[in-house]
Every structure is written in C-alpha cells, then in structure tokens.
Amino acid sequence: MKRVVAEGRLSPTLLLLCGLALGGCAQSLDKQPYSGEPRVERLLRMGTDAASGGDPMTAGALYQQAVQIEPNNAEALRGLGATMQRLDKPREAGEAFAAVLRMNPDDLEAGVGYAKAMIAIGRPEAAAVHLEPLVEMYGDDARVLNLAGVIQDLQARHDEAAQLYRRGLAVAPDDLNLRNNLGLSLALAGRHEAALSMLEPLTRGPTSNVRTRQNLALAYGLAGDYGAAERVALLDLDESAVANNLAYYAALREMEPSRARSAALRPDIASASSATNDKGADLILGLTLAGDSLSLGMPPVGSWFVDLGGFATAEHADARWTKLRREAGPALHGHTRLGTAADSKTSLIIGPFLDKTDAGRFCTDLDIDPCDPTRL
Known part of the structure; x- marks a missing residue:
C-alpha cells in the first residue's frame, strides 16, 4: 500500500502559535553568551530541555524557530510534532511528522507520531498506511505493535488486533x-x-x-x-x-x-x-x-451525543459518515462515531459533547436535518 502524506508547508495556525510564544524564547536565546555552538543546535538542545522540564509550549516555540532556519531538519520537525501532540494539537503534529516522512518514509519516530495524529483526528485508516510498513521493519518494537493493534481495534478487526x-x-x-x-x-x-x-x-x-x-x-x-x-x-x-x-x-x-x-x-x-x-x-x-x-478505553458515560437519523443499511450510514467527515472537517475534531443497536435501522450517532447546549450548537453549525441531541 502506498504511503502518502499531505504536501505543503506547516500551517499558518501552527506558525502563529509558535511565533507568539517565541517572543520571550528568542529574547532569552539572544541574551545567552555565544558559545560557538551552531544556532540550530542550541535551539534543539534548549527545546529538548524545555520538553523534559514539562514546558511543551516553550519547547514547541524553540523547535519551530529551528524549523524556520532549517525547514528540512528532521530532528526539529520530530520535536515539534511531539510537542504539538502534548499540546493537544494533532493536526499541527501531523503536519510536522508528515514533513519528515516526505524526506524519509521509513522514519520510525515520525511514522509513529503521524499515526497517532491521524488517530486523534479520527482517521485510523490513514494511520494504518504508515504503520503497516513499520510493523514489517520493526517487528520487535512493542510500541509499534501496540499502536498497530489499536488501529485494528478501531476498525473492528479484533482478531488482527489481538495477534x-x-x-x-x-x-x-x-x-x-x-x-x-x-x-x-x-x-x-x-x-x-x-x-x-x-x-x-x-x-x-x-x-x-x-x-x-x-x-x-x-x-x-x-x-x-x-x-x-x-x-x-x-x-x-x-x-x-x-x-x-x-x-x-x-x-x-x-x-x-x-x-x-x-x-x-x-x-x-x-x-x-x-x-x-x-x-x-x-x-x-x-x-x-x-x-x-x-x-484503549471507553468514552465517559452520561455524555451528550447527536443522532443524525436512521439509515436503511450500515453501508448507507458509512457513506453518510464519510461524506460528513469530508465536508465538516474541523467541526468534527474531538468527536467520533458511536455504534448502533441491532435494530431495524442503522443510526448515525456522533459525540461526545460537553452538554446539551454544546450538542445543539454542533447541530446548528452543521445545519443538517435530522440532528437531535441525545444523552447516553
């Protein structure tokens, strides 16, 4: 299966986020006495120290500055991707890891990071494309095998996951x-x-x-x-x-x-x-x-979801879900599809949401009918 990652530069959102945070970071770096250490290496070292010290925002800003100086620096891109994941920014993390994979499709850390980012935005099938070759190459890496199993479970392939x-x-x-x-x-x-x-x-x-x-x-x-x-x-x-x-x-x-x-x-x-x-x-x-x-685990109970109605077959519900993901895009971030009871129709239920108001706002933003908030 061919592995494909998105083309293009890092998103303006990520650049803006890191640029704002860089104000203090750049100043503190400039104030340090020159040690003869190349600037990018200093940024990477400081980024690693910040990440290890529990400050992913500063770490991300430092890694981003290194990327701006050397856009193809794989270490900086991997560090940026990891800190974006810690900041709950999976799309930005995916962009950073994708940049590494365009240079080296077999990069283990970038492949794992990209797969996690794809899972976070509800695309386990995209994660699988990059994990399958890594399983073949790194078949004794427990982390890779665990992640590959999670991807299989998310796609209801439990026998493969268990293996x-x-x-x-x-x-x-x-x-x-x-x-x-x-x-x-x-x-x-x-x-x-x-x-x-x-x-x-x-x-x-x-x-x-x-x-x-x-x-x-x-x-x-x-x-x-x-x-x-x-x-x-x-x-x-x-x-x-x-x-x-x-x-x-x-x-x-x-x-x-x-x-x-x-x-x-x-x-x-x-x-x-x-x-x-x-x-x-x-x-x-x-x-x-x-x-x-x-x-793995289950979502919190008592949460609010939205019911997008019944479909004649599971295939029709799948097609509607695929179309919705393509059209709604960012509006679905943080939400996933819930299964349906084995009754005469196949429902499409999405969530969870913070409360009924949040679920109702989602329906308003999507402007589709039916879209009914419901609590499970």
Whole structure:
C-alpha cells in the first residue's frame, strides 16, 4: 500500500502559535553568551530541555524557530510534532511528522507520531498506511505493535488486533498497555472469559489504577455481570456515575458485536487520563497517550451525543459518515462515531459533547436535518 502524506508547508495556525510564544524564547536565546555552538543546535538542545522540564509550549516555540532556519531538519520537525501532540494539537503534529516522512518514509519516530495524529483526528485508516510498513521493519518494537493493534481495534478487526498485541507481549510481557488493550480487544470481540482473565490481574498490585479498574468494570458489563461491574466501578466513582456506567454497558451489549462497540472507542491522544482515586472524579477513559504508550478505553458515560437519523443499511450510514467527515472537517475534531443497536435501522450517532447546549450548537453549525441531541 502506498504511503502518502499531505504536501505543503506547516500551517499558518501552527506558525502563529509558535511565533507568539517565541517572543520571550528568542529574547532569552539572544541574551545567552555565544558559545560557538551552531544556532540550530542550541535551539534543539534548549527545546529538548524545555520538553523534559514539562514546558511543551516553550519547547514547541524553540523547535519551530529551528524549523524556520532549517525547514528540512528532521530532528526539529520530530520535536515539534511531539510537542504539538502534548499540546493537544494533532493536526499541527501531523503536519510536522508528515514533513519528515516526505524526506524519509521509513522514519520510525515520525511514522509513529503521524499515526497517532491521524488517530486523534479520527482517521485510523490513514494511520494504518504508515504503520503497516513499520510493523514489517520493526517487528520487535512493542510500541509499534501496540499502536498497530489499536488501529485494528478501531476498525473492528479484533482478531488482527489481538495477534499484534500478543506479538508485542512476546517482546515486552510486562507492558501494561499491551495487556490492557488485549483484554479490552477480547471484551469487544465477545470473548469475555479471556478478557476477564487478562484484565483482572491488572487491578491488583502496582498496576492497579483508575483505568485498569474501570476497564475491568467495562469488561464485566459487556459480559453481562452487572453486579461485578458495579462493585469494581464503585472503587472510584460515586453511585450516580456508576448507575450511568451500568446503563451504558447495557446499551453496548445490545449493539452489533465488534463494529458498533469499536466505534465507541474515543481517541484522546494528548495526555493520560486522570488517575485520581477521589470519589466522583470526572474520568475520561479513551484512547490516551502517556509518553510513548497508547491504551484503549471507553468514552465517559452520561455524555451528550447527536443522532443524525436512521439509515436503511450500515453501508448507507458509512457513506453518510464519510461524506460528513469530508465536508465538516474541523467541526468534527474531538468527536467520533458511536455504534448502533441491532435494530431495524442503522443510526448515525456522533459525540461526545460537553452538554446539551454544546450538542445543539454542533447541530446548528452543521445545519443538517435530522440532528437531535441525545444523552447516553
């Protein structure tokens, strides 16, 4: 399959964002005594220091200045892409990584970064184009195998995803994200006993956290064991949130296996979900990135979505979704398609949104009919 990346320069939005931030950065760089170190190398070193110190905005500005001086500097472009991902700017990240891939299609870091950016904007098929060759070239890289598995899960190819996760576990048997993702993939495919066997141990000992516990609750819910799902969910959530979760699990169980449930996975690449143990915490369990890892989960329940009506077949709904993504573009950023129940029609449901007002605003902006806010 031919790998294609967008042509053109970095977007004006990214240039403006970094240019504004550069005011202080450029001044501080100019004030430093000259050490004989080439200017671009100094910018890269300072950008790396800023990124390591938890300041991605400054890091991005420094990397951008390096790119302005040397537009084909792969190290600067990779650094810029990574910081844009940390700033939750996947489109800008994708542009930076794409620039590297135009020079070297086999660049591992750029290929992984570009794939993550494509996932974040709801284009797993574009991510797959660049990950498939990397899987062949770097078949012992657990990070690549994990990401490739996530892409397969997002496209409801759970058998293929499970194979990739298992290949990764053969290399890194203790990798938490691989174990988590394999468990959820098995749950989505309806292999409940295998899923629970994989996820239950993760909720004991040092691997136990909000994500592993709530993913186990999800697996119990998909298996129809709502009592166990409730017990696990109550470890982190209040009773109202747990009630919402249980209703959501029940809705997922009524959906067509694999396809609809996979569509409920929510990309959220920028940062890891909250890991607080506070009761009633606002948990966002989705596709999250922590460093170089990627893990699966489900979107928050009780969220608002919009229902774009019923279609005679899944193919008609798919065609409408493809057309909408092409026409709406940025309006869909942060939203994804939810699956449908196995009834006489195929609904097209998109979300999640912050509240009913946010969902209504989306319908107004799209100016399409039907477009009805609904809460799941």
